[in-house]
Amino acid sequence: MKEIDSKELLKFNGKNGKPAYVAHQGKVFDVSKSKLWEGGVHMDRHRAGNDLTTDIQAAPHGPEVLERYPQAAGLKKKEVAERQMPAILARLLKRFPMLRRHPHPMTVHFPIVFMFAATMFTLLYLLTGISAFELTALHCLGAGLIFTPVAMATGYYTWWLNYLAKPLRPVTIKQRVAIVLMICEIIAFAWRIAAPDILTPFRLASGIYLILILSLFPLAVVLGWFGASMTFPVEKE
Missing domain, CATH: 3.10.120.10 (Cytochrome b5-like heme/steroid binding domain)
Structure with a gap:
């Protein structure tokens, strides 16, 4: 044949x-x-x-x-560049193949959804005045702050292992946006902890804090979009 x-x-x-x-x-x-x-x-x-x-x-x-x-x-078989890795990691990947590609998809959704939730619950609080919404927004912000470095670490791992750490436009964008996102998370979370009444009464500082919270949504969207574009490429007409 x-x-x-x-x-x-x-x-x-x-x-x-x-x-x-x-x-x-x-x-x-x-x-x-x-x-x-x-x-x-x-x-x-x-x-x-x-x-x-x-x-x-x-x-x-x-x-x-x-x-x-x-x-x-x-x-026909083609020569594929293999990532040189420690023997223990090679044995681990051979035993559990899912560790080659799955860690990042499993963890990246958490910071994205928590940032969406932090934004939405903050807006719900401003619309309804129900303090429970604002507290929930804080909890989501804190959870996102925990999971963002985890998602970043698994992202770098996946890039290093499967893409040989080669420069790729979607990866470069995701790396830069992730850093900006984490900085915004840290500032917003620390500010909210230091000033629990930052949104009440609404003032200039409240507006700046709100802009910071609202920025989390588009940053998460950008991360999700470019991540998805690598898994589900958009075909140009």
Whole structure:
């Protein structure tokens, strides 16, 4: 059976009448006749013309579904730069493969949702005057402050391990925005602890504090957007 390389595989993307090929574990399958791969796209996420060996690990089905389709070719192995790492870490990753990619996705959502909540509960307090909302905002702010460095650490780990610490625009933006976010969190949390009545009565200092709290929302959105763009790339028309 003939073999093709990754560059040639890209040509079979299921668009403009071309066949839709996907690869898994060195095998290339022709999924052109599958309605689930219409237009070369599966579940609005996976694109034909790519090696799905890693992606299919997170799918709700196993690789056996690909065996239903004819094998069109074999995929030539390419030299992949491997991250040099301590032996103990290599053994740990071999025993628990999830530690290679999952730590950051598992932790990054916490600071994002806590920053959203801190902003929303602060606004609810200003609208209703119910002090419990303001106290909840403080709790969320504190929780976000705890989880932000954790998410940053796992992010650097994932970048170092899976992307060989190469400069990537989304990663660079996330790194800078994360630092700004943490600085804002520290200032806002320390200010609120030092001045529990910062929002009552509302004054100039209250306005500055509110701007600081409101800034947490767009900062978290930017982090979420560029993180998601690496997992779910936005295809340009």
